Amino acid sequence: MSYTLIISEVRRGIFEERNLDSIGLAHMLKKSVYILLPDGQYPVNERWSDVLIKTDMKEEMFSMPKNICLFIEKVIDRFKMPDEIILTHSSSGTECASYIAGYFKLPVITDVNGMDKDAKTFYKSYYSDKVYGEFSVTGQRPVVITVRSGAFRGYMEERADSPKQEIIEGVSPDSDRAFIEFVEEEKTEIDITKAEFLVSVGRGVGNKDELPAYDELTGILNATLSCSRPVVDKMWLPKARQVGQSGKTVRPKVYLAMGISGAFQHITGMKDSECIIAVNKDPEAPIFQYAHYGIVGDMNKVRDKLKELLKG
Amino acid sequence: MQEQAASRVLVCIQCGKCTGGCPESGRTPFNIRMLVRKRQFKYAIEEALPWYCTACNACTLRCPRDVKPSEIIIEIRASMVEDGNIPVTIQKALESTFVQKNPWGKPRSKRGDWAEKLNFKVPHISETEHKRLLFSCCIHAYDPRCMVIPVNVATLLNKAGYEFGILGEEECCCGNEIRRIGELGLFEELMEENIANFKEYGVQEIIALSPHCMNTMKNEYGDMGIKVVHYTEVLWSLIKEGALKTEKPLEGGIIYHDPCFLGKQNKVFEPPRDILKSLNSVDVHEFARSRDISLCCEGGGGRMFFDVEVPYQRNGEIRVTDAQKAGAHTIATACPFCLMNLEDPAKEKGIFVKDISEILMEVL
Amino acid sequence: MDIIVLTKRVPVTQEEELKIAQDGKSVDLSRVPFRMNDWDNYAVEEAVRLCEKQGGVITGVSIGDMESDEVLRRAIAMGAKDGCLIESQTVVNDPFTRALLLKGFIEKENIPFNMIFGGVQAEDDQFGVTCGILAAMLGLPFASMVIGIDDIQKDTVILRRELEGGIQERISIKTPCVLSIQSGINEPRYVSIMGIRKASKVERRYFKAEKYLDEGAGGLIDVTRWFYPPKKEGAVILQGELDDTCRQLIGILKEKGVLQ
Numbered sequence: 001m002s003y004t005l006i007i008s009e010v011r012r013g014i015f016e017e018r019n020l021d022s023i024g025l026a027h028m029l030k031k032s033v034y035i036l037l038p039d040g041q042y043p044v045n046e047r048w049s050d051v052l053i054k055t056d057m058k059e060e061m062f063s064m065p066k067n068i069c070l071f072i073e074k075v076i077d078r079f080k081m082p083d084e085i086i087l088t089h090s091s092s093g094t095e096c097a098s099y100i101a102g103y104f105k106l107p108v109i110t111d112v113n114g115m116d117k118d119a120k121t122f123y124k125s126y127y128s129d130k131v132y133g134e135f136s137v138t139g140q141r142p143v144v145i146t147v148r149s150g151a152f153r154g155y156m157e158e159r160a161d162s163p164k165q166e167i168i169e170g171v172s173p174d175s176d177r178a179f180i181e182f183v184e185e186e187k188t189e190i191d192i193t194k195a196e197f198l199v200s201v202g203r204g205v206g207n208k209d210e211l212p213a214y215d216e217l218t219g220i221l222n223a224t225l226s227c228s229r230p231v232v233d234k235m236w237l238p239k240a241r242q243v244g245q246s247g248k249t250v251r252p253k254v255y256l257a258m259g260i261s262g263a264f265q266h267i268t269g270m271k272d273s274e275c276i277i278a279v280n281k282d283p284e285a286p287i288f289q290y291a292h293y294g295i296v297g298d299m300n301k302v303r304d305k306l307k308e309l310l311k312g
Numbered sequence: 313m314q315e316q317a318a319s320r321v322l323v324c325i326q327c328g329k330c331t332g333g334c335p336e337s338g339r340t341p342f343n344i345r346m347l348v349r350k351r352q353f354k355y356a357i358e359e360a361l362p363w364y365c366t367a368c369n370a371c372t373l374r375c376p377r378d379v380k381p382s383e384i385i386i387e388i389r390a391s392m393v394e395d396g397n398i399p400v401t402i403q404k405a406l407e408s409t410f411v412q413k414n415p416w417g418k419p420r421s422k423r424g425d426w427a428e429k430l431n432f433k434v435p436h437i438s439e440t441e442h443k444r445l446l447f448s449c450c451i452h453a454y455d456p457r458c459m460v461i462p463v464n465v466a467t468l469l470n471k472a473g474y475e476f477g478i479l480g481e482e483e484c485c486c487g488n489e490i491r492r493i494g495e496l497g498l499f500e501e502l503m504e505e506n507i508a509n510f511k512e513y514g515v516q517e518i519i520a521l522s523p524h525c526m527n528t529m530k531n532e533y534g535d536m537g538i539k540v541v542h543y544t545e546v547l548w549s550l551i552k553e554g555a556l557k558t559e560k561p562l563e564g565g566i567i568y569h570d571p572c573f574l575g576k577q578n579k580v581f582e583p584p585r586d587i588l589k590s591l592n593s594v595d596v597h598e599f600a601r602s603r604d605i606s607l608c609c610e611g612g613g614g615r616m617f618f619d620v621e622v623p624y625q626r627n628g629e630i631r632v633t634d635a636q637k638a639g640a641h642t643i644a645t646a647c648p649f650c651l652m653n654l655e656d657p658a659k660e661k662g663i664f665v666k667d668i669s670e671i672l673m674e675v676l
Numbered sequence: 677m678d679i680i681v682l683t684k685r686v687p688v689t690q691e692e693e694l695k696i697a698q699d700g701k702s703v704d705l706s707r708v709p710f711r712m713n714d715w716d717n718y719a720v721e722e723a724v725r726l727c728e729k730q731g732g733v734i735t736g737v738s739i740g741d742m743e744s745d746e747v748l749r750r751a752i753a754m755g756a757k758d759g760c761l762i763e764s765q766t767v768v769n770d771p772f773t774r775a776l777l778l779k780g781f782i783e784k785e786n787i788p789f790n791m792i793f794g795g796v797q798a799e800d801d802q803f804g805v806t807c808g809i810l811a812a813m814l815g816l817p818f819a820s821m822v823i824g825i826d827d828i829q830k831d832t833v834i835l836r837r838e839l840e841g842g843i844q845e846r847i848s849i850k851t852p853c854v855l856s857i858q859s860g861i862n863e864p865r866y867v868s869i870m871g872i873r874k875a876s877k878v879e880r881r882y883f884k885a886e887k888y889l890d891e892g893a894g895g896l897i898d899v900t901r902w903f904y905p906p907k908k909e910g911a912v913i914l915q916g917e918l919d920d921t922c923r924q925l926i927g928i929l930k931e932k933g934v935l936q
Contacts (some may be wrong), residue, residue, distance in 0.1 A: 011839070017933065060845070065808065065818055091839045095820040098808020102775060107896030110803050121900060127689040127800055131696060131703055132905050139772075139896025150931070176817035176853075180846040183836060193860065197934040221935060230656060235623050245416075246401050246619040254934045264455050268416065272690070275932050277925065278911060286456065293928055294911035295921045305922040396865035403866040410869070411688055411709045419691050421707045481707075497869025 003032040005075060005082035005142070006049070007068055009093055010037065010059045012182070015044040018088040023048045024152030025112070025145065026086055029119050034079065036071060038062035047158040051079075053166045057173060063092045065099030066174035072100060074168045082142045089146035097146045107137050108144040113151040190240040195224035198252045200243055200270070202228040204259020204281065204299050208236045214258075217303050220310050226250065228266045244269040258299035262287025321351045324379045330371035335608035336364045339624045344371050344381050351384055362388045363399060364620060367492040367613030368572040373604070385613075389494025398493075405617040406495050413484035413502070414450035415617060423453045424480030429463050432470055437477035438513045444476045445515045446543075447529070449522035450485050451616075451648045457655075458648045462521055464669035465543050469519075471676070472556040474546070476519060482509050486520075488528035488573075493614040503533055510538060519543050523574035523647045524612065530578065542574055544646050544668055548583040551590055558591055558675040566671070567597035567640035569631060569654065570606035571647030584646045584668050591675050597638045599631070607631055611649030629657040642666055677732035677828065679723040680787055682778065682794035682807070683716040683751055685744040689800070700901035712747040715795025717754075719857040721864040722825065723793050724755035730828060733757045735787055739764055739774055745880055753867045753875035760787070764885035769801065770895030775809035780888025782814070791833070792854040796821055804856070811854035819849050820856040840933075 004026040009016045026033045034051040038059040046052060061067055087093035089111045101108035114123035122135045137143045199218050218225045232242045243250055245265035255273035262285055271290055278291035279299045288294045295302060328345045336342040342364035350357050362385055371381040392398050408417030427434045437445050448462045469476050487502035517539045520526035530540040550556040574580045581603050588596045601607045610627050631654060635643050642664040643654055655665040687708040695704040723734045736751035736759040738744045748759030762781055768774050797804035811818035823838040831851050836844040838858050914921040929935040
C-alpha cells in the first residue's frame with residue numbers, strides 16, 4: 001500500500017502553518033497520507049490525514065535530525081517504505097531532510113514549488129529564482145522532499161473519515177545533540193537587518209511630526225521601522241534605520257515601502273526582500289517596478305487606515 | 313613608496329592652509345592638518361576619520377610645501393584596506409567592483425545598455441575610423457537618473473557628425489574612486505584591463521563623460537599616448553566651429569557649479585561656461601565660491617558609498633541656498649556625482665539641477 | 677580545533693537575465709561573473725575567528741573545475757592554511773553525489789578535523805542539503821542554520837540555530853560534528869586584491885573526483901529540463917477605496933506569515 005509520510009513541524013505548541021504545504025503536496029500525489037507528530041497538546045486538524053502517528057518525544061527533541069531518522073526507522077518497520085517523505089522547507093525541515101537523505105541513502109529535492117500535472121517530476125528554482133529546474137527521481141524511492149511555503153496549499157482536501165491513530169514509543173533521543181532553550185533576539189540595539197517585517201518610510205512622510213504614528217503602527221504590526229536616506233539626512237530617524245547603498249542591506253519577509261520613490265541607491269538595499277509592498281502617491285514612482293504589490297495613495301492616510309482596521 | 317610618504321609628511325610645517333580649504337573641516341570632526349601631524353609622530357588615528365575625505369584635492373593644491381595631504385589620506389586608507397578594517401558599505405562597493413567591474417554591483421553585461429535608448433546605432437570603438445572612445449562612468453551606465461547623460465552626449469555628437477565609438481560591456485570602472493578608497497591592487501587591475509582594451513582597439517582619444525574618469529585616465533594611467541578630454545571640451549569646440557547649432561532660447565537664472573575633478577584639479581573651467589553663455593540670452597550666475605575654490609559636493613573619495621555616522625549640514629544644501637540667494641533657479645554642472653548630490657536638497661527648495669548635456673538638449 | 681570549510685564557486689545571478697537553451701537542457705552562464713558562494717564567506721570567516729582564538733588549522737575544500745581554485749585562494753587569503761580542489765569537469769548537480777565525493781575524499785586523504793563547516797546553501801542551486809547528507813554519511817551529529825557559536829568545550833559545542841519568526845534555539849552538539857553556517861553570524865573581513873595575490877603563493881592541492889566515487893555511483897536525481905518561471909508583471913496594484921486596499925494589504929501580510 002503506497003503512502004506518503006509527512007514529518008510535521010510543531011513549535012512552541014503550534015502546529016506550524018507551513019505544514020499545510022506538505023499536506024497539500026501529499027494530497028496532490030493522491031496517496032494515503034501518514035503524518036508523524038511529536039508528543040504534546042496542540043491543535044491540529046486531523047481530517048487532513050489518513051493515519052496520525054503520534055510519538056512520545058517532545059517537540060524540541062523530536063525535531064532533531066537523528067531522532068527523526070530513528071522514528072522513520074520504526075515507521076518503515078511497521079508500515080513498510082513510503083514513496084515520499086515530505087517536510088517543510090524551513091530551518092528544521094530542511095535540516096532533517098538532509099540528514100534523512102544521508103542516513104537512508106535517499107534522493108532529496110528541496111524547496112519544491114511545483115509538480116508537473118502527472119505528478120512525476122518536481123520543480124525547483126535555481127539561480128536566484130531566475131530559472132526553474134524540472135527534476136526526476138532516478139534513485140530508489142522514497143524521495144525526500146521539502147516544500148516551499150505557500151506552494152501547494154490549494155491542493156488540500158479534507159478526508160471524510162477520521163484518521164487511524166497509531167503510536168510509536170520507546171525511542172531514546174540521540175545523545176549527541178540536545179536542546180537547551182529558545183532564545184528571543186535581543187532588541188538592545190536597532191538592527192533592522194534582523195527584522196522579518198520592515199515598514200520603511202521615505203521623504204513622502206512630509207515632516208517629523210508624522211513619525212510617532214508610524215511607531216504606533218509598527219507596534220501594532222510587530223514590525224520594525226526603517227527608512228530611506230533623506231529621512232536620516234534630516235535627522236528625523238537615526239542612521240541605524242537607513243536602508244540603501246550607504247545604509248543597510250535588508251532581506252526581510254515583507255518590506256512595506258511608504259513614500260519611497262525607489263531611487264536606485266535605495267533599491268540596492270532591499271531588492272532581495274521576499275515580498276515588497278509599495279505605497280506612493282505617484283503611480284509612476286520607480287518603486288512600483290520592484291514591488292510585488294502596490295497602493296497608489298497618501299502614505300499617512302494608509303497608515304491611519306491600517307491602524308484603524310487593525311485596532312478594531 | 314614608503315620613503316616618499318615619510319619625507320612628505322615630515323616636510324609639513326603645520327600652517328593649516330589645508331584645513332582652511334577643506335570642505336569637511338569645521339562641520340565634521342575631520343581635520344586634515346591634525347591627521348598629517350599624527351602621521352608625523354605615527355600616532356593612532358581614529359578609525360572613522362580617514363573616510364570623511366572627499367578627495368577634492370583642495371589641501372594638496374593649497375599646500376606650500378607639497379606635502380600632498382590627499383595622498384596621505386590614500387595611504388592611511390590603503391593600510392586599512394589591507395587589514396580588512398574598512399566600513400561595510402565600502403567593502404561591498406569594492407567587492408562589487410571586483411566581480412562586476414562597477415561599485416553598484418550591477419551586471420557587467422548590461423554596461424552598454426544605455427546605448428539602446430538611442431535612435432541610431434553607436435558603433436563599437438573597433439568599428440570606427442577616428443578611434444574616439446566615449447567612456448561612461450559606472451553611474452552613467454547603471455543609474456536611471458544619470459543614464460540620460462550618455463544618451464544626450466551621444467545624440468549631440470551624432471548630430472554634429474562627430475564620429476565616436478564605445479566599448480560597451482568591455483568597459484570597466486576607471487578606478488578613480490577605487491584608488492582614493494585605497495584599494496590600490498584593485499585599481500591596478502582595473503587600470504590594466506582598461507589600458508589593454510584601449511591598446512587592442514587602437515584608441516586615439518578618450519571622451520570622458522565624468523570628470524572622475526577623465527582625471528584618473530589623464531593623470532594616473534601613465535603615458536598611454538592617448539588624448540583624454542571631458543565631453544564639455546569636445547562639445548564646446550563643436551559649437552564654436554558651428555558643427556553643433558542651438559536654436560531655441562533658454563531662460564535665464566542658471567548658475568554653474570564647478571566639479572572638483574573637472575575644475576580645481578584639472579583646470580577645465582571655461583568650456584562648460586562658454587557652452588552656457590553661447591546659448592541665447594542665458595545669463596550665467598557665479599557662486600561666490602567658484603572655479604578653484606568651488607565648494608565640493610562631497611560625492612568623491614568614496615563618499616557615494618559611505619555615510620558618516622554623525623549627520624551634519626551637507627555642502628549640497630549650502631550650495632542650493634547660495635544658488636537661491638544668487639537668484640538662480642537651475643544649477644548647471646558637468647559631473648554625475650555633483651548632479652546626484654545637489655539634486656536631493658535642490659528638489660526640496662524647488663531648484664533644478666541639470667547636466668550641461670541636458671541643458672543643451674533642451675535648446676537644440 | 678581543526679576545521680574543514682566547504683567552499684563553492686558560484687555564478688552571480690541576482691541581476692542577470694539568464695538565457696535557457698532552446699532544448700531546455702542548459703542555462704547560458706558564459707557572460708556571468710563568478711565568485712565564492714556568499715554563505716561560504718561567513719563559514720570561512722567563522723572558522724578563521726575560532727582558530728584565531730583557539731588555535732588549529734583550517735582546510736578549504738572545493739568541488740569544481742580548475743576555476744574553482746579562485747575560491748580556495750580567497751579562503752587562504754582570509755586565513756585558511758590549505759586549499760584542496762576536488763577537480764570535476766562536469767557539474768555535479770545532485771547534492772547526494774557531492775556529499776558522497778566529499779566523504780570519499782575526507783576519508784581517503786585523511787584530512788584532520790574537529791568540525792566541518794559549510795554555508796547553509798549555495799546561491800546557484802539553493803539546495804541547502806550537502807552538509808546534512810555528508811554528516812549522516814560520516815555518522816556525525818549535524819546542525820544547520822548556525823547563527824552563533826557561544827562556547828566550545830572539550831568535546832561539545834554550544835551554539836544557536838536560527839529559526840523562523842526572529843527566535844533562535846540554543847543547543848549543545850558533540851564534536852566532531854558538521855555545521856552549516858547562516859549568513860549574518862559575523863561580518864566577513866574584506867580581502868584586498870593584494871591579499872589574494874599573496875594567498876596565491878600558498879600551494880593548493882589538486883585531486884581528481886573520479887578517485888572518490890565508487891563505480892556506478894550515479895546521482896539519485898536528475899534535471900530533465902530548465903524553464904523560465906511564470907512572469908512577474910511589476911507590482912500588482914491593489915484596487916478600490918482606501919478601506920478596501922488596506923484590507924487587502926492586511927490579507928497579504930497574513931498570507932506572508934508576518935501578521936497573525
